[in-house]
Amino acid sequence: MxxxxxxNQIIDSIEAYLLKDSHGEYVIPVVHQRPILLLGxxxxxxxxxxxxxxxxxxxxxxxxxxxxxxxxxxxGLPFLSTEEFGGMQYTVTVYTMSEIVASIYHKMExxxxxxxxxxxxxxxxxxxxxxxxxxxxxxxKSFGSHQIPEGWIIIAAGNxxxxxxxxxxxxxxxxxxxxxxxxxxxxxxxxxxxxxVGIHPSILSYLELKPASxxxxxxxxxGKFFATPRGWEDLSRMLLVYERLEKKFSRDxxxxxIQHPDIAKDYANYLELYDKYQEGYQINAIFHGEIPDIxxxxxxxxxxxxxxxxxxxxxxxxxxxxxxxxxxxxxLNELYPxxxxxxxxxxxxxxxDAVRCLGSALASFENQTSRLRQAxxxxxxxxxxxxxxxxxxxxxxxxxxxxxxxxxxxxxxxxxRSQYRQEKDAYDQAYDDAGQALEYAFDFLESAFGSGxxxxxxxxxxxxxxxxxxxxxxxxxxxxxxYNQNLLFEDQAREIRNRIRQSGAILPL
Numbered sequence: 466m467x468x469x470x471x472x473n474q475i476i477d478s479i480e481a482y483l484l485k486d487s488h489g490e491y492v493i494p495v496v497h498q499r500p501i502l503l504l505g506x507x508x509x510x511x512x513x514x515x516x517x518x519x520x521x522x523x524x525x526x527x528x529x530x531x532x533x534x535x536x537x538x539x540x541g542l543p544f545l546s547t548e549e550f551g552g553m554q555y556t557v558t559v560y561t562m563s564e565i566v567a568s569i570y571h572k573m574e575x576x577x578x579x580x581x582x583x584x585x586x587x588x589x590x591x592x593x594x595x596x597x598x599x600x601x602x603x604x605x606k607s608f609g610s611h612q613i614p615e616g617w618i619i620i621a622a623g624n625x626x627x628x629x630x631x632x633x634x635x636x637x638x639x640x641x642x643x644x645x646x647x648x649x650x651x652x653x654x655x656x657x658x659x660x661x662v663g664i665h666p667s668i669l670s671y672l673e674l675k676p677a678s679x680x681x682x683x684x685x686x687x688g689k690f691f692a693t694p695r696g697w698e699d700l701s702r703m704l705l706v707y708e709r710l711e712k713k714f715s716r717d718x719x720x721x722x723i724q725h726p727d728i729a730k731d732y733a734n735y736l737e738l739y740d741k742y743q744e745g746y747q748i749n750a751i752f753h754g755e756i757p758d759i760x761x762x763x764x765x766x767x768x769x770x771x772x773x774x775x776x777x778x779x780x781x782x783x784x785x786x787x788x789x790x791x792x793x794x795x796x797l798n799e800l801y802p803x804x805x806x807x808x809x810x811x812x813x814x815x816x817x818d819a820v821r822c823l824g825s826a827l828a829s830f831e832n833q834t835s836r837l838r839q840a841x842x843x844x845x846x847x848x849x850x851x852x853x854x855x856x857x858x859x860x861x862x863x864x865x866x867x868x869x870x871x872x873x874x875x876x877x878x879x880x881x882r883s884q885y886r887q888e889k890d891a892y893d894q895a896y897d898d899a900g901q902a903l904e905y906a907f908d909f910l911e912s913a914f915g916s917g918x919x920x921x922x923x924x925x926x927x928x929x930x931x932x933x934x935x936x937x938x939x940x941x942x943x944x945x946x947x948y949n950q951n952l953l954f955e956d957q958a959r960e961i962r963n964r965i966r967q968s969g970a971i972l973p974l
Contacts, residue, residue, distance in 0.1 A: 467651035468510045472518060474646060475501055475620065479522050482618050483580055491615075500603050500619035502588070502640075505648030506682060508693025510655070511622040515584045519841050525572045525581025525617075526841045529565055532587045536594045538564045540609030563608035569617055576840035580616035589623035589635065600635075604642050650680035653929065655694050660784050660930040662845075665701040667739040670777030671732050672697070673926070674770055678728045690725040697723070735774075742774050752782055752905050756912055764913040772914075776922045779906040780930070786899040787932035793892040795850035800857060803830055804885055807878060814874030820865050823877070827858040857888065900940045907944045916948070924948050 466474070482498045485491055491498070503511045512528070519526035531539070541560035548557050565583070573579055591599050598608065603621065606613045613619060621643075635643075652672060659669055672679050682691045700722035707714045716733035723729040747760060764775060807826055811819050834851045837843045843851070861884060865877050910920055927933045927945070937945060 466646065466648065467654045468505075468514060468648055469651075469654045469657075471503060471505075471511075471646050471648045472514045475514075475518055476521060478644065479518070479524070479582070479618055483522075483524075483616065495606070495615050498618065499642060499644040500606070500621060502603075502635075502643040502645045503620065503622040503648055504589075504625055504645065505622075506650060506680065506693070507624050508691075508695035509648060509650045509680065510658075510694060511648060512584075512586055515582060515620065516841060517844060519582055520844050520847075523842055525569075525576055525578035526584065527565075527568050527572050527581065527617075528584040528586065529568075530586045531595070531599065532590050532592075536592075536598060539595060540598050541611070560609045560611075562611050566608050566611045566613065569614055573614070576836070578840055579614075581618070583613060583617050583619050585619070585621045587623060588621040600639050603635075603639050650694065652676045652679040655679065656929050657931055659698075661788075661932060662698075663701075663705075663788060664698060665704045666777055666781030666784070667704070667736050668697055668701050668732075669781070670739060670774050671735045673777060674735075674773055675728075675731065678725075678731070681725055681728065683725070690727075692723045692725045692728045738771075739774060739778075742771065743778055746775055746778065748778050748782060751779070751909050752902055754905055754908070756909055761909075761913045764909075772919055773922060776910075776919055776926070779909065779923065780926045783899070783902045783906055783927075784930060784932060786895070786902040787930070787936045790892075790895040790899045790936055791932050792846070792849060793888075793895050795846055796853045797888065797892055799847075799850045799854040800885070800888070803854065803858065804881060807881065811874040811878040811881075816873055816877070819874035819877045820862070822874075823858070823861060823865060823881075827855065827862070830858060831855050857884070860884075896940070899936055900942070903940070903942055903945070907942075911944075920948055921952060924952055 478501060482491065482493055484493070505511055515526060515528060541563045543558050543560055545556050546559045547554055549555075565585075569581070569583060572581065585602075588599055588603075602608055603619070606619060656669060656672075678692055679697070680693055682689065682693075700719065703718065703722070704714055707718075714736065716730065719733045719736075720726060720729040723732060746764065747755075747757070750756070751760075764772065767775070803826060807823065810822055814822060830851075834843075834848075834855065837851075838848065861881055864884070865880060906923065910923055914920065924945070927937075928949070
């Protein structure tokens with residue numbers, strides 16, 4: 466299954482494992498809560514989804530890469546203790562608490578979360594001395610003599626043997642005690658994530674043309690050559706920074722991340738073409754509603770790869786607008802409840818008390834944000850929204866103190882409301898900008914290609930973009946609805962034709 470399906474499977478398992486009966490006991494006893502074992506090629510996002518899962522389920526997360534540990538740090542250090550058996554005293558060897566188990570208790574103390582995920586990465590690549598401890602861990606949920614606390618679910622990840630020579634096969638006894646999930650790379654699923662986090666559009670456009678380059682692992686006489694989702698994402702981050710620094714991105718930099726020479730060279734060549742397309746097709750002019758006839762002729766007679774890249778450029782510009790709108794929406798969704806609570810208490814306060822209430826609201830919000838971040842219960846976009854909310858509240862304090870008069874709480878809230886309106890105006894402008902960007906893209910595509918396959922490519926890519934779909938829940942774009950409906954009808958018709966062919970019936974000409 467792909468990484469999204471795996472994520473959903475894990476979430477379902479966690480919800481099932483943590484379900485309690487009326488007596489507060491787990492419906493599935495801890496002894497029958499099988500550890501989850503993710504097996505898949507390196508770099509496809511097994512580790513990355515753990516933070517998302519923990520935040521979604523509102524539970525803690527403790528992560529370890531087990532290959533970084535020795536037997537002593539995993540199961541604890543031995544020391545001598547005296548115990549009495551049958552009236553006789555004996556010296557016995559006991560073990561200190563495992564560093565890993567201790568980390569769970571530290572997490573519980575720091576966050577107040579009594580349930581969580583213990584994630585162990587590279588579990589099948591441990592040293593020979595640590596292998597027995599890992600088998601014990603999976604079979605009995607303990608390190609040394611110390612059990613994993615109840616409510617903490619074990620999830621482990623590893624690579625199949627073909628990707629790592631140090632991989633150890635689990636025996637049947639161990640495999641019969643885990644819930645095994647095989648994860649496969651899937652560009653379509655990764656693309657949804659990529660649009661949301663802002664992967665460089667040239668990478669997405671290139672992989673649309675060459676999806677086989679998304680993930681490739683080859684062993685040759687010269688060694689292993691590979692391209693992975695992790696490599697593409699890290700390459701994207703470096704490329705975006707190079708653009709901000711106005712540095713030239715060379716082929717040598719590409720191969721540092723995409724360690725497959727043929728793919729790295731191919732993408733580096735494409736990146737040069739992509740930059741030329743961006744200038745040659747005057748993308749900025751298109752999104753100002755200016756479409757010269759010569760540009761339309763050029764697009765209409767362009768080869769397929771160039772037209773597909775052009776669609777990618779249009780999608781990228783629209784996606785930036787959708788992302789800006791979504792960020793403001795997240796921000797206002799965090800800010801509005803705080804201001805609503807202030808509206809209920811400020812009007813009856815004196816000037817000094819109103820300012821103190823505002824300061825208390827800011828401190829309470831920042832403390833809550835800090836606790837949520839420490840507990841790992843916020844994903845990246847939620848962190849950004851709460852930081853922006855904190856900045857807004859902090860900016861209100863000097864405004865309220867520096868009015869030059871002695872306003873009461875009602876007047877202070879009026880000032881707050883006027884500041885909020887400015888933020889709402891920015892949100893409304895982002896909404897208009899995103900809608901206009903979408904309309905400009907349709908204007909160009911229709912003028913250059915009519916209702917051809919380029920529109921289908923555009924709609925298909927929009928439909929794989931959560932930012933776009935979220936925006937279209939609020940924005941009425943008649944052309945999107947029309948083309949999308951046509952596309953759905955075509956898909957249904959194609960499915961019906963395939964079923965008829967499979968049944969052996971004769972299709973009409």
